[in-house]
Amino acid sequence: MHKWLLTSFVVLLALTLAACGGGKSSEKETVNKESTSEGLLSDGKLTVGVTAGPHEQIVEKVKELAAKEDLEIEVKVFTDYVMPNIALDEKELDLNVFQTIPYLDQFKKDRNLDLVNVGETVTFPMGIYSSKVKDVQKLQKGAKLGLPNDPTNGGRALVLFEKAELITLKEGSGNTPTVKDIEENKNNFEFVELEASQIPRQLEELDAAAINTNYAIEHGFKPGKDAIFIESKDSPWVNIVTARAESKDDEAIQKFLDVYRSDETKQFIDETFEGSVIPSW
Missing domain, CATH: 3.40.190.10 (Periplasmic binding protein-like II)
Incomplete structure (x- = not known):
């Protein structure tokens, strides 16, 4: 009887230690995951937020072209003008493409966000x-x-x-x-x-x-x-690519801008939207 109790205690102790060990490992993995999300991007992949419609269509084309440059892009589509900036600030996105400079400036002021314009894209005449x-x-x-x-x-x-x-x-x-x-x-x-x-x-x-x-x-x-x-074609409300200030100089972001502002993307915009969307470059 005593031998059985001793054996049961040893098994229970082993299981307890294993569970504690698993807990520490998971916590360490979580910390490591959080630490790698800080600072500049480095994995050759960008998550880009867009609004449904033309922005989505254009960035899908950019995604196709960027793949040839070894840049992977995940596109997340939003149906309003608020959540793309919130998601960017909360690091669910690396970039967003949907807004004008005046809108970004007002949004940053209202919510005290550290987001920056990293490049102009297209104009959508209202x-x-x-x-x-x-x-x-x-x-x-x-x-x-x-x-x-x-x-x-x-x-x-x-x-x-x-x-x-x-x-x-x-x-x-x-x-x-x-x-x-x-x-x-x-x-x-x-x-x-x-x-x-x-x-x-x-x-x-x-x-x-x-x-x-x-x-x-x-x-x-x-x-x-x-x-x-x-609106006339000289509208001041040009759209922009927005990033967090901490990662604005990242190489992947610069590559994204180069592909977005390429001749291939411009041709796609001209042929697809027939003047309803105007490239800024």
Whole structure:
């Protein structure tokens, strides 16, 4: 009986020590994994966040071209303008490609993030769309006009409305005005602020709306054909590649930029989007 108890105790002790040993090993592996994620990238692979639509299509092409340069790219697709920067800051991404400089600047200010612009990509001219009128000047008094509810794209839409001679903004309101900066609204238009990605789906309930090109294309619009008013090609809202400040000089990121801004990518953009997306290089 005593011999059986002694044997059982030895087995139990061995199992306990093995479990403790496994726990320490797992903890060490976790620490090592966390430590390798700090600082510069070094494994020849990038995880890139994009919004659905043209950005996704372009980066998929870049992924194909980058493979020939021994650079592996994983593409993660988002359906809004908030999460790509959050995911980048939290190191779920190495880069993102979806935003303009004014949007990044405002986002960083609002959330105190250390993200940086590492290169320009393309311009998506914002357009005004309507299922009710073909001419922006045919909008009736009191018409409901949709625009994005984030400060940067909302301001961009208001500047576009002014260029279309629908409103007049206060002098000095710059590129990021709000509806409070409308100085003249002679037709008493009602401005409806919505999540940018939702505006195409809400267009039937509006008289017209300013829609970002990526969401317009995703919804089936052809900006050069379907917009009743569109930004000129000298729009200041060029899109950019964004990285964390700590890794902005990484070799893999520079290689990504070289491939993105190549002649092959430019040709793909020109042939695919027929002027609705404009390369910045």
